[in-house]
Amino acid sequence: MYKVLIIEDDPMIGDMISMYLGEEGFEVIRMETGQKGIEAVKPFAPDVILLDLMLPDMDGLELCRQVRTTSSVPIMIVSMRNKVVERVAALGAGADDYMSKPFSMHEMSARVHALIRRSNLYQNAGENTRVHPTVRHVTKPETNEALIADKNKITLDLQTRSMIVQGQLVETTYSEFEIMKCFVNHPGRVYTREDLLQTVRGFDSYVTDRAIDVHIANLRKKIEDNPKEPRRIRTVWGVGYKFVY
The missing domain is CATH 1.10.10.10 (Winged helix-like DNA-binding domain superfamily/Winged helix DNA-binding domain)
Structure with missing residues (x-):
């Protein structure tokens, strides 16, 4: 079972995403602040993070940068912000994907699956390289x-x-x-x-x-x-x- 960490302070949106992904077979937890989200990364070991940019205690981009210093977990930004400059800033901070609210739950789920699939391919390639360094x-x-x-x-x-x-x-x-x-x-x-x-x-x-x-x-x-x-x-x-x- 793949695990999804949602860092989102809006209870309606957070619960809706959690419910939908839970019905899709994911193990989901949601944190309402950036600090709690950061603290959950290591013990929960998510396969993907869904991150809102507007959190009550910190900027989502800064959180993204902090996570990137210790983890390569795929990060998808989910935000009301839809300006090009904000999407570009998210890419620069280490995000892998970006969805603007409102969005299709079906598309969101498809993108989560795609991020996890790509991450697994990278990990498998890395293991093969370490086991056979001369190949x-x-x-x-x-x-x-x-x-x-x-x-x-x-x-x-x-x-x-x-x-x-x-x-x-x-x-x-x-x-x-x-x-x-x-x-x-x-x-x-x-x-x-x-x-x-x-x-x-x-x-x-x-x-x-x-x-x-x-x-x-x-x-x-x-x-x-x-x-x-x-x-x-x-x-x-x-x-x-x-x-x-």
């Missing part, structure tokens, strides 16, 4: 199972949707992985922001130019030796970005 993925273009940038020691596994950088599993969001897949498929090609928007828009219809910049910044932190002076994902001023060996 390397082999390029198999005929089956399209893996894409490799050997000179950068970056591997993308399409089956598990995982990225390995210099032998270490590096977690990515759905959008980050899709952008990286474009880069590795076509090194040297310049992608405009619109090109990258079209790549990830199928997952998040609210994604914007600014969100693309946030994804790029996050990817640089994950694959660059010095994110402030990127050598792999380079900015092409006035156009977009390109990936180089």
Whole structure:
């Protein structure tokens, strides 16, 4: 049974989500303050966190950042705030998904399942890497199972949707992985922001130019030796970005 931690101070919304997910077979607990939510993460060990941004004792983004320092649990923001800048800020704070209230319970449940499924794939990939540290993925273009940038020691596994950088599993969001897949498929090609928007828009219809910049910044932190002076994902001023060996 998968576990969901809801951090939401509105009793009506909190109870409604708890009831719906409980009927879907999840084990659910709800905390009404950010502090109680943080304290519940370790002992409850949730498979996903649903987090409201407007809590009575702390900002939801700050809570998201705090959780990210100790846990990679998927976090989905559920908030009345629906401005693009707020969605972008949530991505930058480490959130994996964002839903604006009001929302469809059916869609919310589907997104929770998707986050847990993706997280499990990452964990399985990480276990395989630790157990077999000398095993390397082999390029198999005929089956399209893996894409490799050997000179950068970056591997993308399409089956598990995982990225390995210099032998270490590096977690990515759905959008980050899709952008990286474009880069590795076509090194040297310049992608405009619109090109990258079209790549990830199928997952998040609210994604914007600014969100693309946030994804790029996050990817640089994950694959660059010095994110402030990127050598792999380079900015092409006035156009977009390109990936180089």
